[in-house]
Amino acid sequence: xxxxxxxxxxxxxxxxxxxxxxxxxxxxxxxxxxxxxxxxxxxxxxxxxxxxxxxxxxxxxxxxxxxxxxxxxxxxxxxxxxxxxxxxxxxxxxxxxxxxxxxxxxxxxxxxxxxxxxxxxxxxxxxxxxxxxxxxxxxxxxxxxxxxxxxxxxxxxxxxxxxxxxxxxxxxxxxxxxxxxxxxxxxxxxxxxxxxxxxxxxxxxxxxxxxxxxxxxxxxxxxxxxxxxxxxxxxxxxxxxxxxxxxxxxxxxxxxxxxxxxxxxxxxxxxxxxxxxxxxxxxxxxxxxxxxxxxxxxxxxxxxxxxxxxxxxxxxxxxxxxxxxxxxxxxxxxxxxxxxxxxxxxxxxxxxx
Numbered sequence: 001x002x003x004x005x006x007x008x009x010x011x012x013x014x015x016x017x018x019x020x021x022x023x024x025x026x027x028x029x030x031x032x033x034x035x036x037x038x039x040x041x042x043x044x045x046x047x048x049x050x051x052x053x054x055x056x057x058x059x060x061x062x063x064x065x066x067x068x069x070x071x072x073x074x075x076x077x078x079x080x081x082x083x084x085x086x087x088x089x090x091x092x093x094x095x096x097x098x099x100x101x102x103x104x105x106x107x108x109x110x111x112x113x114x115x116x117x118x119x120x121x122x123x124x125x126x127x128x129x130x131x132x133x134x135x136x137x138x139x140x141x142x143x144x145x146x147x148x149x150x151x152x153x154x155x156x157x158x159x160x161x162x163x164x165x166x167x168x169x170x171x172x173x174x175x176x177x178x179x180x181x182x183x184x185x186x187x188x189x190x191x192x193x194x195x196x197x198x199x200x201x202x203x204x205x206x207x208x209x210x211x212x213x214x215x216x217x218x219x220x221x222x223x224x225x226x227x228x229x230x231x232x233x234x235x236x237x238x239x240x241x242x243x244x245x246x247x248x249x250x251x252x253x254x255x256x257x258x259x260x261x262x263x264x265x266x267x268x269x270x271x272x273x274x275x276x277x278x279x280x281x282x283x284x285x286x287x288x289x290x291x292x293x294x295x296x297x298x299x300x301x302x303x304x305x306x307x308x309x310x311x312x313x314x315x316x317x318x319x320x321x322x323x324x325x326x327x328x329x330x331x332x333x334x335x336x337x338x339x340x341x342x343x344x345x346x347x348x349x350x351x352x353x
Contacts, residue, residue, distance in 0.1 A: 080104040080345040083111055092119065098314075099192040099228075105346040113343035114314035117192045120229045127180045128229040131222060134176060136276060139283055155290050162292070163210050170211060174218040181225050191228050193308040194238055199224030201304045208296035232273065235319050238311045239327050240264050246306035250298055254285040267326040321345070 083091040083103045091103035093115070101115035120128075142150070154162065188196055202223045206216035227234045240260040248256045261281040268274045288294045311319070319327040320335040321344075327335065 080112070080116060080347055094190055096189040097193075099190055099196070107344045107346050109343065112317075112345035113340075114317045116318055117314065118195075118228055118231065118234075120231065124184045124225075124229045127184055128226055130180050131177045132226060132230070135173070135222075136279070138173070139279055142283070143279070151286055151289070159210075159292060166209070167212050167215060170206070170215045170219055174215055174222070177222050178218060181222065184229075185221055185225060186228065188224070191224055192234065193312075194234055195224045195227040197305055197308040198227055198237075201300055204303060205296055205300035208299050209293065232325075235311075235315065235322060235327065236264060236268075236273070236277070236325060238309065238315055239267070239319075239325070241306070241309040242311055242328070246301070246304075249306075250301050253294070253297065253301075254288050257281055257284055263329075267329060269324045269326075317343075321347075 080102075081104055083105045085091050091111075093101040093103075095101060099117055100119045101117060102119055103115045104112045106112045141147075154165075157165070188199060191199065199220045203216055203220035206219060207213055227237070240263065243260050243263050244256055258281060261277050264277055265274050268277075288297060316328070317339070320339050323332055326332075
């Protein structure tokens with residue numbers, strides 16, 4: 001069979017369907033994706049109206065049969081209802097200063113008072129959890145007793161040896177994480193302000209250390225990805241930055257990081273996140289004892305827009321409905337009293353099938 005005429009004709013159909021898919025500001029319709037596949041099937045086999053169906057694997061073939069029930073429990077949480085405009089499209093804006101803004105229905109007003117920043121999807125959240133766990137376990141390995149002399153050895157190593165060691169470690173970590181997150185990365189302009197700012201800070205910091213620019217950028221994108229798709233981390237980090245200033249975090253970094261992490265731990269209800277932030281704080285204050293690293297940190301932080309790392313009115317509004325952490329030092333009941341009834345978002349429970 002001569003496939004050239006078929007492929008040439010299919011290419012025209014593919015191009016036509018692809019144009020329908022649009023860019024960042026449009027939603028991809030399932031019908032358009034089916035159209036691409038159906039046009040190929042039609043030209044290859046001469047059959048029209050081939051349908052593309054998803055196949056659900058039966059639960060009983062999996063080793064861990066409790067996974068489905070756990071997913072139902074995890075996802076059966078109140079979620080805000082996305083508002084629909086007069087044309088029947090979700091009210092979502094793709095901005096280059098605030099990132100993705102999702103407008104939600106209000107209880108009595110048509111819309112909640114502020115849009116929600118970011119739009120985590122199950123696939124990105126799942127990938128994010130894998131990356132976070134990988135980095136967390138690596139950090140835990142570094143705190144094992146066998147590595148107790150590592151800080152002293154590292155500090156007295158020649159700078160060139162330090163850079164070579166860090167480059168190799170960074171490349172290995174990036175090779176692992178990027179297999180999971182690369183297809184989900186957003187253009188930097190469309191990240192939420194904190195994710196964008198921390199991504200840029202990380203890139204500058206690693207570059208000022210003299211590390212490979214490509215690997216520095218990949219790791220910076222990993223940091224941005226984690227904060228973009230994990231609202232728990234993002235809101236807590238913003239809450240910590242609200243408790244300090246740029247001058248303090250530059251002039252007294254070790255003391256200030258320990259102080260704001262201590263405040264955060266007092267506000268945290270869960271032990272797991274509490275321990276994670278303590279671990280990261282200890283590692284950060286440890287590496288800052290090296291003057292070469294501290295100098296690069298200060299230089300990068302001076303060029304950072306610190307206001308974008310804090311909460312704005314929109315973030316404060318949405319944390320008023322967030323359980324498990326006393327944002328701004330206020331309990332959930334105290335925070336919800338600040339919200340006018342008419343401006344509250346409407347929530348619903350989505351049960352997975």
